[in-house]
Amino acid sequence: MVDTKDRLVEGALRVLREEGLTGASARVIAAAAGANQALVFYHFGSVDKLLAEACRCGTEARVARYRERFAAVSSLRELLAVGRELHAVERAEGNVAVLAQLLAGAQTDPRLAPVVADGLNLWIVEIETVLRRVTATLPIADLIDVAGLARAVASAFVGLELYEGVDAAGGTRALDALEQLAVLVEVIDELGPVARRALRAKLRRTGAR
Amino acid sequence: MVDTKDRLVEGALRVLREEGLTGASARVIAAAAGANQALVFYHFGSVDKLLAEACRCGTEARVARYRERFAAVSSLRELLAVGRELHAVERAEGNVAVLAQLLAGAQTDPRLAPVVADGLNLWIVEIETVLRRVTATLPIADLIDVAGLARAVASAFVGLELYEGVDAAGGTRALDALEQLAVLVEVIDELGPVARRALRAKLRRTGAR
DNA sequence: GTCTATACATGGATAGAC
DNA sequence: GTCTATCCATGTATAGAC
Numbered sequence: 001m002v003d004t005k006d007r008l009v010e011g012a013l014r015v016l017r018e019e020g021l022t023g024a025s026a027r028v029i030a031a032a033a034g035a036n037q038a039l040v041f042y043h044f045g046s047v048d049k050l051l052a053e054a055c056r057c058g059t060e061a062r063v064a065r066y067r068e069r070f071a072a073v074s075s076l077r078e079l080l081a082v083g084r085e086l087h088a089v090e091r092a093e094g095n096v097a098v099l100a101q102l103l104a105g106a107q108t109d110p111r112l113a114p115v116v117a118d119g120l121n122l123w124i125v126e127i128e129t130v131l132r133r134v135t136a137t138l139p140i141a142d143l144i145d146v147a148g149l150a151r152a153v154a155s156a157f158v159g160l161e162l163y164e165g166v167d168a169a170g171g172t173r174a175l176d177a178l179e180q181l182a183v184l185v186e187v188i189d190e191l192g193p194v195a196r197r198a199l200r201a202k203l204r205r206t207g208a209r
Numbered sequence: 210m211v212d213t214k215d216r217l218v219e220g221a222l223r224v225l226r227e228e229g230l231t232g233a234s235a236r237v238i239a240a241a242a243g244a245n246q247a248l249v250f251y252h253f254g255s256v257d258k259l260l261a262e263a264c265r266c267g268t269e270a271r272v273a274r275y276r277e278r279f280a281a282v283s284s285l286r287e288l289l290a291v292g293r294e295l296h297a298v299e300r301a302e303g304n305v306a307v308l309a310q311l312l313a314g315a316q317t318d319p320r321l322a323p324v325v326a327d328g329l330n331l332w333i334v335e336i337e338t339v340l341r342r343v344t345a346t347l348p349i350a351d352l353i354d355v356a357g358l359a360r361a362v363a364s365a366f367v368g369l370e371l372y373e374g375v376d377a378a379g380g381t382r383a384l385d386a387l388e389q390l391a392v393l394v395e396v397i398d399e400l401g402p403v404a405r406r407a408l409r410a411k412l413r414r415t416g417a418r
Numbered sequence: 419g420t421c422t423a424t425a426c427a428t429g430g431a432t433a434g435a436c
Numbered sequence: 437g438t439c440t441a442t443c444c445a446t447g448t449a450t451a452g453a454c
Contacts, residue, residue: 004419020317022231025447036421041449043419097316100371104313107306107374108229117375124379140393148386151372151379152365159368162309163360165316166326170333170360177357184349185393187411195404202396213437234429245439250431252437 005043007033012054017094021101024051052115055102059119062095063126070130076186079130080179087157087175096161103158124154139188139196143204214252216242221263226303230310233260261324264311268328271304272335279339285395288339289388296366296384305370312367333363348397348405352413 002010011033015024026047030037044050066086073079090096099119106112128150135141164171188199211219220242224233235249235256253259275295282288299305308328315321337359344350373380397408 018317020314022314023317026449027447037448038422038450039420047448100316101313103371103375104310105229105231107309107371108227108232113375117379120372120375144389145382145386148382148384149390151383152369152387155368155372155380155383156361156365157368158371159364159366160361162312162316162367163329163364166312166322166329170326171364173354173357174360174364175357177354178361180353181358181394184397184408185390187408188393188397190411191404191407195400195407198400198404199393199396202399235431236429246430247432247440248438256430 004033004035004039008035008040008043008050009054009057011035012050013058013098016051016054016098016101021105024101026050048109048111051102051105052112055099055112055115055119058095058098059122062090063122067126070126073130074134076134076182079134080182083157084175084179087161091161091164096158097165100158100162100165120154120158123157124150127153138185139200143200213242213244213248217244217249217252217259218263218266220244221259222267222307225260225263225307225310230314233310235259257318257320260311260314261321264308264321264324264328267304267307268331271299272331276335279335282339283343285343285391288343289391292366293384293388296370300370300373305367306374309367309371309374329363329367332366333359336362347394348400349409352409 008029011029011031012024014032015029019028024047026040027037029047029050030040040047040050044053066082069082069086073082087096099116102112102116103120106116128147131150131153132146135144135146138144160171160174163174188196191199217238220238220240221233223241224238228237233256236246238256238259239246239249249256249259253262275291278291278295282291296305308325311321311325312329315325337356340359340362341355344353344355347353369380369383372383397405400408
């Protein structure tokens with residue numbers, strides 16, 4: 001039998017997955033953990049603090065699970081493949097939905113906001129590392145703000161996840177379209193030197209900020 | 210004095226903006242509308258149904274507000290400019306946050322899901338129309354799934370909005386990076402015919418599904 | 419650490435007066 | 437259509453026994 005405190009964290013994650021933030025009460029979470037309701041307050045002080053801990057724990061576990069996989073990526077196309085696999089697995093297990101629920105709740109809860117930001121940041125750091133590596137060889141590498149792009153990718157991922165929750169077919173279609181767009185970037189890497197130079201010149205003039 | 214039913218819808222939107230979905234109870238909404246709590250059930254039957262109506266109404270009003278602006282867009286860069294203005298205004302007024310709240314709630318509420326999907330679809334239709342127009346002249350126009358891309362843009366927008374709610378600086382940085390990436394696509398339009406042909410050939414081989 | 423019991427607030431929803 | 441009053445379920449949080 002696992003520690004009760006850990007079981008409560010697990011229960012909180014499960015409830016967030018299955019019932020959403022609105023259903024995440026001390027009673028419901030305790031029931032999901034097979035524990036007594038009063039223990040939520042004994043171990044964590046409040047429901048909010050338990051949710052914060054669940055966010056930290058859950059995200060760390062998820063990120064750790066994909067760290068090796070990320071490390072093996074050496075091209076943009078591979079990154080997309082891993083991203084899609086991650087999407088499928090995490091969607092099936094409902095883990096991204098947890099972060100999405102907390103992110104939505106954090107909009108109006110100042111106590112939750114920093115914790116969720118930290119959680120998202122764990123993903124962003126991973127993505128940023130990979131992006132820096134796979135874009136290093138691109139002709140436009142020095143014109144890309146990798147840190148910004150990593151943030152865009154992570155948050156767009158969450159948005160897509162939420163969208164797919166209400167329209168599965170639409171979500172799949174959106175992902176397919178994005179994949180095409182990403183191929184575009186990689187293709188540029190394989191263009192001739194003339195086209196690359198033209199692209200760079202143009203980009204520096206219009207895209208630099 | 211406006212109709213009470215309308216005031217309740219307004220109140221619901223305000224509460225979703227300021228308190229989030231967890232705070233959207235019949236009592237709180239009625240108070241925000243300056244109305245009696247029982248009237249929520251008299252006019253709408255349940256809180257859920259009021260929220261659904263608020264989603265429909267609110268989104269329709271927002272989309273209508275930008276229809277003219279969208280119609281005037283004739284290039285990808287202009288679309289981005291409008292997108293950024295829309296982002297700034299709607300963010301300041303908290304309107305996208307409303308859709309985000311409902312989207313998060315819809316993940317675990319089958320009654321809310323179709324309504325929110327419809328609401329998001331209003332945005333998607335607008336974006337799709339504009340995208341179809343401004344990508345028509347691109348050399349890779351027939352290789353882009355505009356409908357899918359519109360869905361990706363709309364949901365990514367929501368994700369960015371949510372992210373900015375917990376990390377304002379990060380959100381801005383993500384938007385800047387995306388803007389650079391979009392310039393990339395437009396720049397390809399201005400490449401010479403040789404590069405364009407090479408791009409098309411490559412894309413058709415790798416990106417077509 | 420864990421349980422029962424309980425106080426007390428808030429929520430959904432309805433009945434009935436006006 | 438609108439209000440008061442009310443029922444009952446659920447929620448947070450604490451006290452105190454074990």
